[in-house]
Amino acid sequence: MNSFQRQNVHLHIASDFAIVSQVGQSSSKPRSGCPVSVALERFGDRWSLLIIRDLMVRGYRTFKQFHQSGEGIATNILADRLKKLEAAGIISSEVEQTDGRRLNYRLTEKGVDLAPVVLELLIWGARHEQVGASCAVIARMEKNRGEILAEVRRRWRERDSTPLIPQFDDRVGQALSSRASRAASRN
Numbered sequence: 741m742n743s744f745q746r747q748n749v750h751l752h753i754a755s756d757f758a759i760v761s762q763v764g765q766s767s768s769k770p771r772s773g774c775p776v777s778v779a780l781e782r783f784g785d786r787w788s789l790l791i792i793r794d795l796m797v798r799g800y801r802t803f804k805q806f807h808q809s810g811e812g813i814a815t816n817i818l819a820d821r822l823k824k825l826e827a828a829g830i831i832s833s834e835v836e837q838t839d840g841r842r843l844n845y846r847l848t849e850k851g852v853d854l855a856p857v858v859l860e861l862l863i864w865g866a867r868h869e870q871v872g873a874s875c876a877v878i879a880r881m882e883k884n885r886g887e888i889l890a891e892v893r894r895r896w897r898e899r900d901s902t903p904l905i906p907q908f909d910d911r912v913g914q915a916l917s918s919r920a921s922r923a924a925s926r927n
Contacts, residue, residue, distance in 0.1 A: 782828045783854070787813055787821045792851060793858055795831065796892055799901035801844040802836075830854070847896060855892040859885060877905055 770778045783789060790811050794800040800809065806818055813821075822845065825831040830851040836842035847854075859881065865871055866878040881888050892904060 783825065783830055785821070787811075787817055788825055788830075789858070789861070791818075791821055791825060792830065792847070792854055793862075795845060795847050796852070796855060796858055796896075797862075797904045799895075799903045801846065801901055802842060803845075806845075825851075846899070852893060852896045855889050856885075859888060859892075873905075881905070 770781060772778075783792060790809070790813070791806055794806055794809055798805075798809070800806055803818065803822070806822075807813060807815060822831070822833075826833060826845075828850075829848055831845050832848050833843040833845050836844055862873070863878060863882045866873045866875070888904070894900070895902065895904065
């Protein structure tokens with residue numbers, strides 16, 4: 741084998757290694773070995789968690805649905821987070837069968853394993869903050885955690901994109917926040 745052939749072999753092996761490391765996990769080294777820290781590095785920013793929520797709870801599948809979710813995410817941030825979540829193995833993308841230009845996203849098994857985390861965040865947020873979520877819906881979720889998690893997993897397995905809970909009414913949350921602010925200023 742001449743030197744040119746050896747260089748090609750090394751380049752080929754190096755490119756295979758680079759592809760495997762990109763798909764398998766983030767290229768950045770974790771700050772610590774703490775499981776919470778590592779998990780937050782993978783999906784811990786606001787936008788990533790909201791994308792995971794939308795996939796899991798709202799049944800969203802497309803870039804357009806995520807962008808129009810009412811959260812105000814910029815398209816460049818959304819594209820970046822979708823790429824990062826896919827690189828981390830939390831979501832996957834598939835070409836739309838009816839329109840080859842579109843991608844549909846879905847949680848991987850690794851992603852759907854975040855269901856207990858998302859459920860607890862929903863319950864915690866409703867319990868401790870002024871939100872637009874129905875108290876009855878959240879109370880039902882809190883009381884029936886096991887059933888909710890089983891339903892999330894069933895919907896994932898069957899590719900059922902029916903929303904798990906109704907869309908939150910942002911106007912309700914804003915009105916509650918305004919009332920709380922006025923009450924606090926009177927005291």
